[in-house]
Amino acid sequence: MINLLDGRVILLVDDEDDVRQVISSMLRRVSEKVKIRTARNGKDALAEMRQEPPDVVVADLDMPVMNGYELIEQIRSQRDTRLIPILVLTALGQQDAELEALDAGANDLMTKPVGLNELVLRIRALIRLKIQIDELQQECTASKNLVVRLSQALKNELGMDRARQVLAEVHSPVKKTP
Numbered sequence: 001m002i003n004l005l006d007g008r009v010i011l012l013v014d015d016e017d018d019v020r021q022v023i024s025s026m027l028r029r030v031s032e033k034v035k036i037r038t039a040r041n042g043k044d045a046l047a048e049m050r051q052e053p054p055d056v057v058v059a060d061l062d063m064p065v066m067n068g069y070e071l072i073e074q075i076r077s078q079r080d081t082r083l084i085p086i087l088v089l090t091a092l093g094q095q096d097a098e099l100e101a102l103d104a105g106a107n108d109l110m111t112k113p114v115g116l117n118e119l120v121l122r123i124r125a126l127i128r129l130k131i132q133i134d135e136l137q138q139e140c141t142a143s144k145n146l147v148v149r150l151s152q153a154l155k156n157e158l159g160m161d162r163a164r165q166v167l168a169e170v171h172s173p174v175k176k177t178p
Contacts, residue, residue, distance in 0.1 A: 007035070012038045055085075059071055061090055072088070087110065088109040
């Protein structure tokens with residue numbers, strides 16, 4: 001069976017050293033091949049992301065310098081990082097914080113302390129999401145390249161004026177008949 005964590009990069013963001021250590025060791029029990037990067041706050045996490053984009057971000061909300069909400073907003077506002085799945089960790093009984101994190105752009109959340117099985121299942125689900133996103137981005141890039149090549153071939157074959165006319169017809173909205 002393929003371990004979805006193998007070879008994946010998880011960015012773990014929490015200002016508490018013991019939380020980062022416990023979660024890192026939990027994940028390494030499941031996969032020795034998972035790469036875990038850590039940061040103490042949102043600002044450090046963004047710097048880590050520039051060095052090596054993660055497959056999933058696991059972040060606490062309550063941190064100094066840049067908190068989890070600000071981190072989520074920064075991740076979602078940047079073209080290179082906006083589609084990276086984010087799992088938020090919250091303290092027990094912080095329902096307003098959970099809702100605010102989801103509203104800011106988190107994909108999922110868990111209440112601390114976290115259990116190994118649930119943490120791994122949620123991260124695996126987010127990795128599957130990341131795989132699907134990556135595949136769609138590759139298909140989109142391939143489609144764009146195909147359109148460019150077809151447009152160029154059409155221009156070469158028909159001439160510029162006729163090619164513009166054909167492309168305009170293709171891009172015009174389809175008229176529905178009553």
